[in-house]
Amino acid sequence: MKRQMRKWVALLIMPLLLLTTLGSAPAYADTKLGIHVDGAILIDAESGKILYEENANKPLGIASMTKMMTEYLLFEAIEEGTITWDQEYKVNDYTYSISQDRRLSNVPLREDGTYTIRELYEALAIYSANGATIAIAESIAGTETEFLKLMNKKAKKLGLVDYKFVNATGLNNGDLQGMHPQGTGPEDENVMPAKSVAKLAYHLLKDYPEVLETTKISTKIFREGTTDKITMKNWNFMLPGFVYEYEGVDGLKTGTTDFAGHNFTGTATRDGKRVISVVMKAVDAKGEGSYKARFDATRALFDYGFGQFSEVEFVPAGYQFKDSKTLDVVKGKEKTVAVEVKEPISMMVKTSEKDLYVPELVIDESKIKENALQAPIKKGEVVGYVNLVKTEGTDYGFIDSDNPGAEIVTKDAVEKAGWFSLTMSAIGDFFANIWNGATGFVKGLFN
Template identity: 85%
Template sequence: MKREMRKWVAMLLMPLLLLTTLGTAPAYADTTLGIHVDGAILIDADSGKILYEENADTPLGIASMTKMMTEYLLFEAIEEGKISWDQQYKVNDYTYAISQDRRLSNVPLRRDGTYTIRELYEALAIYSANAATIAIAETIAGTETEFLKLMDAKAKELGLEDYKFVNSTGLNNSDLQGMHAQGTGVDDENVMPAKSVAKLAYHLLNDYPEVLETTKINSKTFREGTPDAIKMDNWNFMLPGFVYEYTGVDGLKTGTTNFAGHCFTGTATRDGKRLISVVMKAVDAKGEGSYKARFDATRALFDYGFSQFSEVEFVPAGYQFAKQKELDVVKGKEKAVAIEVKEPIRMMVKTSEKDLYVPELVIDESKLKDGALLAPFKKETVVGHVNLVKTEGTDYGFIDSDNLGAEVVTKVAVEKAGWFSLTMSAIGSFFANVWNGATSFVKGLFN
């Protein structure tokens, strides 16, 4: 009877236990945020620290996110004085034909028209205008075919991986009416992994932050006050005033083609921190791609980053490692020199995991000779760097693999010892070696 009673009590309690378990489930699992994408990544825009990634190394279609590379090369050309904002572009058969295709995102260009680089750039950045983008590419390189060489060279310089550029716009080449770049196929399209897209955005924002002055514009009229005036609404519907508005969003680039699906590289700030997100081929729970799907996925990434992560100072400037506060010095007036961390080490980490990170000293052995630093050398001579090592769980690292953390430097300068001191040191070392050799010999006689 008692056994039967225990069975009934257990059956009654089971639903309550299940409800309790469900109620305490985390909002996000460690491996996924519940977004429906083929690839995604979230990084800290200042340091390049990767906060989250999902299939971020697989090359996928990038569509008009390609235009971030065109923007980078445009800003670089302006900076180097190769072209100017008020420079005029004369429409040719290629850009005219593409601009008249209203199935694509375009501002119609007049066959005999001329346009400034600035107004073409605004059409690119705000309205993702494809013919305007080609016009900029032609202005910089002469032809789009030559511009592809610049895109490839810059991608290599920035350290992008697994990329393929076949045009300056991100369109499928089949949309270019047979005028696609030489050496590319009619059905080719630009591809890149989410990690490389994020790295491109990271460098664009850090090298040319003025791009945000245009990407944050909700709407602008192209050629306002003329018969050619056309309203350009930004395709980034997360900007203030749009249907998927998200506080702090001010960029960066959408992308949509049949091949790439619905993509978006977004950036937003909150409490002084900027994040960069990339979502690729976003769909909803039913597997259908849409603008809403890509912005919902982006919102989930931003919510995760801003709510779960914070910047933590792990090591202050001047910090010395207890196990190695100094390095030996050879041929110097001092026998050793103190070493310290030059700048404080701050990093965006998951707030609940900040105690899992420990600083690790890495000495650059190439700076040493037989384990010692050769005099003379100046104050703040770099002798190594600090890594932050996560003791448990996965750490995604940085978007730039060459991010070595804070530098470790000498605390003071050390001059080279004089001739007499060096001579006496050498004599002392000689006799010390002789004595050690003799001692070893004598000991050997009695062993």
């Protein structure tokens, strides 16, 4: 009888346990988006605020996302006047051989041909053409081997971490027909964590936003009007008119190799907000990599960013902290100076969490001597910055770890006091110290 009772109790309790388990599912879905990737990240393109990340610090193969670094160095060289858009490149044995390999993404280059830098760049940005990419690297640095040095130097300057560049294209070195850059292995491949890839994309868009004028082109004829013409269809199938079209997408770079899998650095804008996403080694629910898998994962990140985040102004320009409206000043005609926030502080945050952020004043310690600012002080002098601190829950920070908040500046100028005033002040301080010491001694006698 007791056994039967226990059996009936178990049968009654089991559905309740199932309901409890089902009810807890949304908490997990809120933190993980259910995408199938080895690494992913989503950031606000304006501030660099990280909105989501998943295994974003693990170095992984980046394939043709490498070409974003090649693009950055190209725009920089154009800006510095090292090369020009109209400059012509003469095809050599290396670039000819690679460009003829149609197993790879390529526009075939004539063995005796010459091409402008602009033509080669469009082939790189739209069609991920590998021969054209090597031609650009050689135009900038002389050889791809020398170009690698520029890539590594720029990566260090941008603050990328855990990266390894072995060529300018992102191909496996085994595809370079034995002509891979000196000092690299025959089967080496470029690697980088998702966070560094996003940081590279962030700086590319910040410094050279004109790249989007080309990456948004869905189809273009290479060498139109000649016998060499070839139709270049963009590998970014989220652009308008393609099968995985997504509103607002205008870049940035796909990447696929056997080692790296299916990768994509995407960017889209909607309602004045731009986000950058990175997905690495994307697969479907069955564990199979595909173009669809990488675009599905990107779509999930975009939907999350545009759907759950909004731009919020936390502090207006001219804001003063209640308990820190002024800072002490020494050796000045004034004893204090008022300080305020220079620019309004806005940040893309999860709409449901906007009340969890509070502004925090951070004074630049290098400006402080003798526990005060030193006169003379200029109006608008930067004396610190504001951090937005999340009071609970995870905050991923910014893609640039040293990214400070809005600047704190002085509202007025404070001139340095004259010699006589400084002398009298020093005498006053001297006798004040003596008096304080004496009264302290007397008080001690009666304690």
